[in-house]
Amino acid sequence: xxxxxxxxxxxxxxxxxxxxxxxxxxxxxxxxxxxxxxxxxxxxxxxxxxxxxxxxxxxxxxxxxxxxxxxxxxxxxxxxxxxxxxxxxxxxxxxxxxxxxxxxxxxxxxxxxxxxxxxxxxxxxxxxxxxxxxxxxxxxxxxxxxxxxxxxxxxxxxxxxxxxxxxxxxxxxxxxxxxxxxxxxxxxxxxxxxxxxxxxxxxxxxxxxxxxxxxxxxxxxxxxxxxxxxxxxxxxxxxxxxxxxxxxxxxxxxxxxxxxxxxxxxxxxxxxxxxxxxxxxxxxxxxxxxxxxxxxxxxxxxxxxxxxxxxxxxxxxxxxxxxxxxxxxxxxxxxxxxxxxxxxxxxxxxxxxxxxxxxxxxxxxxxxxxxxxxxxxxxxxxxxxxxxxxxxxxxxxxxxxxxxxxxxxxxxxx
Amino acid sequence: xxxxxxxxxxxxxxxxxxxxxxxxxxxxxxxxxxxxxxxxxxxxxxxxxxxxxxxxxxxxxxxxxxxxxxxxxxxxxxxxxxxxxxxxxxxxxxxxxxxxxxx
Numbered sequence: 001x002x003x004x005x006x007x008x009x010x011x012x013x014x015x016x017x018x019x020x021x022x023x024x025x026x027x028x029x030x031x032x033x034x035x036x037x038x039x040x041x042x043x044x045x046x047x048x049x050x051x052x053x054x055x056x057x058x059x060x061x062x063x064x065x066x067x068x069x070x071x072x073x074x075x076x077x078x079x080x081x082x083x084x085x086x087x088x089x090x091x092x093x094x095x096x097x098x099x100x101x102x103x104x105x106x107x108x109x110x111x112x113x114x115x116x117x118x119x120x121x122x123x124x125x126x127x128x129x130x131x132x133x134x135x136x137x138x139x140x141x142x143x144x145x146x147x148x149x150x151x152x153x154x155x156x157x158x159x160x161x162x163x164x165x166x167x168x169x170x171x172x173x174x175x176x177x178x179x180x181x182x183x184x185x186x187x188x189x190x191x192x193x194x195x196x197x198x199x200x201x202x203x204x205x206x207x208x209x210x211x212x213x214x215x216x217x218x219x220x221x222x223x224x225x226x227x228x229x230x231x232x233x234x235x236x237x238x239x240x241x242x243x244x245x246x247x248x249x250x251x252x253x254x255x256x257x258x259x260x261x262x263x264x265x266x267x268x269x270x271x272x273x274x275x276x277x278x279x280x281x282x283x284x285x286x287x288x289x290x291x292x293x294x295x296x297x298x299x300x301x302x303x304x305x306x307x308x309x310x311x312x313x314x315x316x317x318x319x320x321x322x323x324x325x326x327x328x329x330x331x332x333x334x335x336x337x338x339x340x341x342x343x344x345x346x347x348x349x350x351x352x353x354x355x356x357x358x359x360x361x362x363x364x365x366x367x368x369x370x371x372x373x374x375x376x377x378x379x380x381x382x383x384x385x386x387x388x389x390x391x392x393x394x395x396x397x398x399x400x401x402x403x404x405x406x407x408x409x410x411x412x413x414x
Numbered sequence: 415x416x417x418x419x420x421x422x423x424x425x426x427x428x429x430x431x432x433x434x435x436x437x438x439x440x441x442x443x444x445x446x447x448x449x450x451x452x453x454x455x456x457x458x459x460x461x462x463x464x465x466x467x468x469x470x471x472x473x474x475x476x477x478x479x480x481x482x483x484x485x486x487x488x489x490x491x492x493x494x495x496x497x498x499x500x501x502x503x504x505x506x507x508x509x510x511x512x513x514x515x516x517x
Contacts, residue, residue: 018494297481300494324479375467378478382469407429407471 007310008092008100010082010247011108012036014044014296015276017063018303019106019310020074026311032074033100035092037081040132041066046296048135049159050326054166056139060132085251087269104271104310107248107259108303111241111277111294116151120213125220126235129156138236144168147232149222151210153180155325157238158193162327165200172203172230174222179206184323185334185369186344186356192371196328205230241294243278256280258292263316265306273310275302284318285389286337286366295323320385329373333381336367336388345399353377357384363393386410417506417513423451426512431475431486433466436516441503442466443512444486446473451505452486453514459491459498 007023007030009016020032036042044061052058069076077094084093085105092100113128115121127138138160142148146169150157153175161171173180180197181190194204209225213235221229243258254260254268258280265273265281276299282288301319308315323334342358349355353372360366368384370377383406387394390410398404420434426445433456434441440456442465458465458477467478475486482496489500504515 021494304494375464375478378467379469382476382478382481407469 006031006033006102007104007106008032008102009034009106009108010092011106011110011276012038012040012042012078013108013110013276013299014042014063015108015110015299015303015306016106017042018300019108019275019307020069021072022304022307023310024072026308026313028307028311030103032072033077034069034074035077035080035082035094035100037079037095038131039079041069041076041078043132044296045130048132049129049156050163052132052135053139053142053160053163056136082247085247085272087251087253087272090271102271104273106303106306106310107267107272107274107278108276108299108306109244109247109278110299111243113237114240114242116213116237116239118210118212120215121237123213123215123220123235125215125233126213126237128237129160130241138234139167141234142167142169146170146234147172149174149220149230149232149235150238151222151235152238152240153177153204153206154238154240155181155184157236158197158327159325160236160238161197161202162200165202170232171201172205172232173197174208174210174224174230175204175206176209177206180204184325185332185371186338186358188344188346188356189332189369189371192352193327193330193332196330200328241277243280243292245278248272248274248278256290260290263288263318264309264314265302265317266309273306275299275306281317283321283337284316285320285391289337291321291337293321293323295321297322318389320388322381322385330371331373331375331377332369332371333377334367334369335381335385336365338367338369342366345396347380347400347402349376349380349402351376355380355384357394357399359394365392365394380406383407383410415515415517417515420453420512420514423507423510423512426451429470429472431466431468431470433464434514436514439516440464441514442475442486443505443514444470444475446487450487451507451512453503453505454484454486454489454500458482458496459500460496465500 042063047061081095148164150173214221221231223229248259259274261279277294280292305317325332338358344356347355353376355370358367426432429447432443442456444452463479469476483493489502
């Protein structure tokens with residue numbers, strides 16, 4: 001049953017997908033239309049740098065097939081970008097000319113990889129990683145003996161480096177800063193990751209400034225400021241992402257490092273909500289510091305909360321940031337927001353797994369970063385998230401003692 | 415159906431979970447806050463992650479990777495992204511040992 005005024009969702013990732021499901025779970029009986037500019041049903045992106053590459057060919061990480069979407073009454077339009085939002089008329093114009101009228105609109109357009117602007121970076125041998133097609137194009141080249149040059153020692157670059165090693169390709173990672181993962185984790189953890197990559201045969205070049213790229217018939221060279229040129233078969237650039245805000249900004253919505261939303265994920269237009277990598281929002285647990293997160297769970301949870309608020313439920317999004325990365329048999333988990341003035345307390349969990357807790361000058365727990373084999377740090381990181389939400393000011397010795405129960409700390413009165 | 419001896423009852427802390435592997439299959443054993451024992455399949459139904467690394471709060475086990483939740487006393491899914499129930503197994507404690515009925 002199609003109604004003239006329904007819920008419209010722009011996007012085809014985890015935020016969009018969860019929102020569609022949540023609208024039904026919350027009792028919405030009217031129409032739901034989802035528009036994605038990709039030729040796929042909604043899918044999960046985390047495997048695209050990991051198992052989808054190493055286990056290729058493998059099924060795409062679809063979140064639901066078209067039948068499952070139809071079963072919950074979602075009209076899914078693929079390969080057809082939204083090109084214009086008209087907030088006065090409450091319409092969304094699509095590339096093929098059709099126009100959708102919305103009662104409430106959700107923008108979940110995600111982010112786009114930041115592109116290299118160096119001379120030579122327009123080469124077809126330069127890849128980025130965001131979509132299924134990107135991942136397939138990289139995987140196709142990762143044959144044993146091939147040489148992949150990764151530009152950027154962040155999570156995406158290091159995960160694809162790990163996948164390439166598993167496939168027997170040679171890997172060089174070039175990072176401009178003095179160390180890898182500068183933005184993501186404390187130095188102590190970055191060192192564990194770096195030494196593991198070196199142990200697996202990855203060549204890591206930090207403090208390396210690139211001057212230009214040069215393509216030849218059968219290779220691509222990356223030239224550094226010191227004059228040396230590193231030659232490989234392909235380059236993968238993982239140098240950050242930019243929120244996809246064009247549509248929102250053309251519609252006159254407030255933009256501030258992403259689409260600006262309030263704690264209800266409502267944009268500056270009351271009928272338009274936004275969720276996932278494309279938004280900046282206030283973090284209640286950190287004095288409403290405005291952040292933009294690029295993480296799976298944030299996108300999933302915001303999709304759910306946005307859906308509730310599209311139905312007028314007035315549900316505040318009050319999450320603590322949480323993020324993971326898998327490299328080799330190691331898993332990193334990061335929770336909270338580490339301040340520049342924070343000090344760290346180390347907790348060892350055995351088998352080389354450890355967590356660094358971060359405390360602000362007032363003694364309040366602000367975050368934690370952990371690394372270990374498998375999910376060794378997961379439980380304590382999850383408990384840390386709850387401790388942060390509760391505003392706990394823990395004793396150093398409890399945090400430092402791997403045998404001391406964080407759950408007990410959580411349940412202490414007051 | 416055979417009953418298998420899995421571990422000593424006090425090897426699992428109250429409100430906690432432990433992994434138990436038997437015959438190529440992995441299980442998760444739980445001790446609830448009110449000191450009852452339960453067992454489920456050991457891998458999350460969402461992406462095959464070991465639940466033994468997850469957090470137990472009351473009757474809920476949470477997957478350590480994607481935070482999908484199950485009621486481990488019934489196997490019922492309790493939160494996205496999980497939607498398929500966990501298989502549960504009968505458990506009893508005899509002479510201080512936790513026994514699981516493998517089916």
